[in-house]
Structure formats: structure tokens, C-alpha cells
Amino acid sequence: MDASTLAKSAKALILASGLIAASTVIGAAQDAPMPLGTTATIPLNSWYIAPPSGQTLLGAHTFDLTAGNLILLANGQSVSFTGSYAGAKAAYLLLNSSNTYSYYAGSIVGQVVLTFSDGTTQATDLTIGTNLREWRIGSGATVDSLSTTAGAAQVWTGSAQPGMGGGTAVIDMLSLPVATAGKTLTAVALNDTNTWGALKIQLAGLTVDFTAPTPTPTPTPTPTPTCTMNDHAGKVSATTAKNVPHCIATGKAGEKADVTKATTPAAPRSDD
Structure with a gap:
């Protein structure tokens, strides 16, 4: 899901919530x-x-x-x-x-x-x-x-x-x-x-x-954007999702994990 699609979805959810609130007030x-x-x-x-x-x-x-x-x-x-x-x-x-x-x-x-x-x-x-x-x-x-x-x-x-x-x-x-x-x-x-x-x-x-009086309905929570493994596996995918904060954070976490794995020396073998 690209950034523009997510932005449109968020706007739709906000508009729907506003309409629900308006009907409750009226x-x-x-x-x-x-x-x-x-x-x-x-x-x-x-x-x-x-x-x-x-x-x-x-x-x-x-x-x-x-x-x-x-x-x-x-x-x-x-x-x-x-x-x-x-x-x-x-x-x-x-x-x-x-x-x-x-x-x-x-x-x-x-x-x-x-x-x-x-x-x-x-x-x-x-x-x-x-x-x-x-x-x-x-x-x-x-x-x-x-x-x-x-x-x-x-x-x-x-x-x-x-x-x-x-x-x-x-x-x-x-x-x-x-x-x-x-x-x-x-x-x-x-x-x-x-x-x-x-x-x-x-x-x-x-x-x-x-x-x-009309009971106030429970608003539908805004869904959290999801990222596939490819979305945060490396810099290229993270750049693709650069406008989605969740994907950025997840991507950075994935990159950090990869860097840590690459730079951490292997544990010495018992027979060395």
C-alpha cells in the first residue's frame, strides 16, 4: 500500500467519523x-x-x-x-x-x-x-x-x-x-x-x-498501516514507504537489526 492510498483511506475514515458525530449531535x-x-x-x-x-x-x-x-x-x-x-x-x-x-x-x-x-x-x-x-x-x-x-x-x-x-x-x-x-x-x-x-x-x-437523544456510537478505530517483510527489509523498500511513519519506524528497526547482526562477532568456539 503506497503513501497516497493510505492518506486517502485516513481522510475517508476521518470524514466518516465526522458524519457519525454530526448525526449524534443533531x-x-x-x-x-x-x-x-x-x-x-x-x-x-x-x-x-x-x-x-x-x-x-x-x-x-x-x-x-x-x-x-x-x-x-x-x-x-x-x-x-x-x-x-x-x-x-x-x-x-x-x-x-x-x-x-x-x-x-x-x-x-x-x-x-x-x-x-x-x-x-x-x-x-x-x-x-x-x-x-x-x-x-x-x-x-x-x-x-x-x-x-x-x-x-x-x-x-x-x-x-x-x-x-x-x-x-x-x-x-x-x-x-x-x-x-x-x-x-x-x-x-x-x-x-x-x-x-x-x-x-x-x-x-x-x-x-x-x-x-441519540446514543453516541463507538467510532471505528483507524487501522494501523501494515508493512510486509519487503517493506522494511532494506533501504530501498523503506524509501518506498518513506511517507508512512509506521513503515519508516519498522524499516529502521529492521535495518538496525541487520546491522547489529552483521557487526556482532561470532562467539568463540570451545575448540579454539
């Missing part, structure tokens, strides 16, 4: 759907006709709607969810309001608070007509619009049950990117801060997007 982003638990008591299908169910993909994110219920918060009520999500990237909530009459437009009626393992928090106000709106749109008496720049968007549309007034019904998703990368998310709280009227906030699903 990891794979994934959703962690959070069940709403026993606080969710309103069947989705009592409000919506054929709503999404089970482990479902909405707005490119996975939600656990297996229980089939939503949480309904009245004035001053709140709900929180705990967990541990290292490298949290964002939280996503399936969020709407009901009885969202036009006089609530522009009002802050709630807040979502993200809590991290270092004790810091990140709060987002819920403002009617900006990032929160009525679930049954088109009645003419409610706030049905959302801002296009506030992180909320419609992810499902269908029909409301006749007993709920019928007409078009929607589910919106509020996206809350984590402001500081690398933090561990430990809690998500939804607070209804409204103090008057019949407005309610409804949560149908919650998921957290985080980067799952």
Missing part, C-alpha cells in the same frame, strides 16, 4: 403526544360530526385523541401537564374557544405557560381574533378570524352537531416554538384568565416536539 426531532387525562370530559363527537380520533396527524404533528374528549375551561380555571422533554423545540395545542361573541375581539382571555427544568418560563397570551377564535364559525355573531402571523392555524374542518347549532366547525392548532434551544421542557399549563361572560377555552390535544 438527533431526530419527534412528537410526544400528551394524553389529556381525566380532566378531558367533553366528548368530541358530541360537538363535532366525525371528528379526528386516535393517534392522528394534524398540521403535520401527531396528537393522541384516543380518549376522544376535550377539556373545557371556564373563567379562572386552568389545567397543566408535566413531563420531561430534553431539547424541546415547540409545543402544539389544539385550541379554540366557545361563546366567542364579537365583543371579545382583541381581548386577552387566557395564557399558555411553558416551564423548563432550569426554573424559567415562557408565557404566551391568548387573544381573541389573534391566536384564538370560535370553534363553530360562520354564525355571524362570533369572532371567526385568526391572525396569519400569530402561530395559530386551522388544521381540521367539518360540521358541528345539530344540537350544537350545526354549521361549519373547526379545530385550530396553536404553535409555540421554544425561544431558547437546548432546554428541557417540564410542564405546559393552560390558563383561562377571562373574568366575565360565557366565553370558554377548549383544548382538544397537546403534543411536544423535541429532539430525542
Whole structure:
């Protein structure tokens, strides 16, 4: 194996090791759907006709709607969810309001608070007509619009049950990117801060997007160049491998052994 071939092999190994390290650092982003638990008591299908169910993909994110219920918060009520999500990237909530009459437009009626393992928090106000709106749109008496720049968007549309007034019904998703990368998310709280009227906030699903830690693979050791007997038997072969330190060292050792053998006098014979 000549010096240029060994150099190319070494570069390939270094590049491969670098790619392994990069994939370990980046990891794979994934959703962690959070069940709403026993606080969710309103069947989705009592409000919506054929709503999404089970482990479902909405707005490119996975939600656990297996229980089939939503949480309904009245004035001053709140709900929180705990967990541990290292490298949290964002939280996503399936969020709407009901009885969202036009006089609530522009009002802050709630807040979502993200809590991290270092004790810091990140709060987002819920403002009617900006990032929160009525679930049954088109009645003419409610706030049905959302801002296009506030992180909320419609992810499902269908029909409301006749007993709920019928007409078009929607589910919106509020996206809350984590402001500081690398933090561990430990809690998500939804607070209804409204103090008057019949407005309610409804949560149908919650998921957290985080980067799952990837075990660091054991790097493949760089192979030690090997030399044949001819590689270090004499000066000519050692010169051929002059750019390979291992062969140089081995060649010199071989040359030294040959010189020692040639210059060491033979032991005297017993009959001399």
C-alpha cells in the first residue's frame, strides 16, 4: 500500500467519523403526544360530526385523541401537564374557544405557560381574533378570524352537531416554538384568565416536539498501516514507504537489526 492510498483511506475514515458525530449531535426531532387525562370530559363527537380520533396527524404533528374528549375551561380555571422533554423545540395545542361573541375581539382571555427544568418560563397570551377564535364559525355573531402571523392555524374542518347549532366547525392548532434551544421542557399549563361572560377555552390535544437523544456510537478505530517483510527489509523498500511513519519506524528497526547482526562477532568456539 503506497503513501497516497493510505492518506486517502485516513481522510475517508476521518470524514466518516465526522458524519457519525454530526448525526449524534443533531438527533431526530419527534412528537410526544400528551394524553389529556381525566380532566378531558367533553366528548368530541358530541360537538363535532366525525371528528379526528386516535393517534392522528394534524398540521403535520401527531396528537393522541384516543380518549376522544376535550377539556373545557371556564373563567379562572386552568389545567397543566408535566413531563420531561430534553431539547424541546415547540409545543402544539389544539385550541379554540366557545361563546366567542364579537365583543371579545382583541381581548386577552387566557395564557399558555411553558416551564423548563432550569426554573424559567415562557408565557404566551391568548387573544381573541389573534391566536384564538370560535370553534363553530360562520354564525355571524362570533369572532371567526385568526391572525396569519400569530402561530395559530386551522388544521381540521367539518360540521358541528345539530344540537350544537350545526354549521361549519373547526379545530385550530396553536404553535409555540421554544425561544431558547437546548432546554428541557417540564410542564405546559393552560390558563383561562377571562373574568366575565360565557366565553370558554377548549383544548382538544397537546403534543411536544423535541429532539430525542441519540446514543453516541463507538467510532471505528483507524487501522494501523501494515508493512510486509519487503517493506522494511532494506533501504530501498523503506524509501518506498518513506511517507508512512509506521513503515519508516519498522524499516529502521529492521535495518538496525541487520546491522547489529552483521557487526556482532561470532562467539568463540570451545575448540579454539
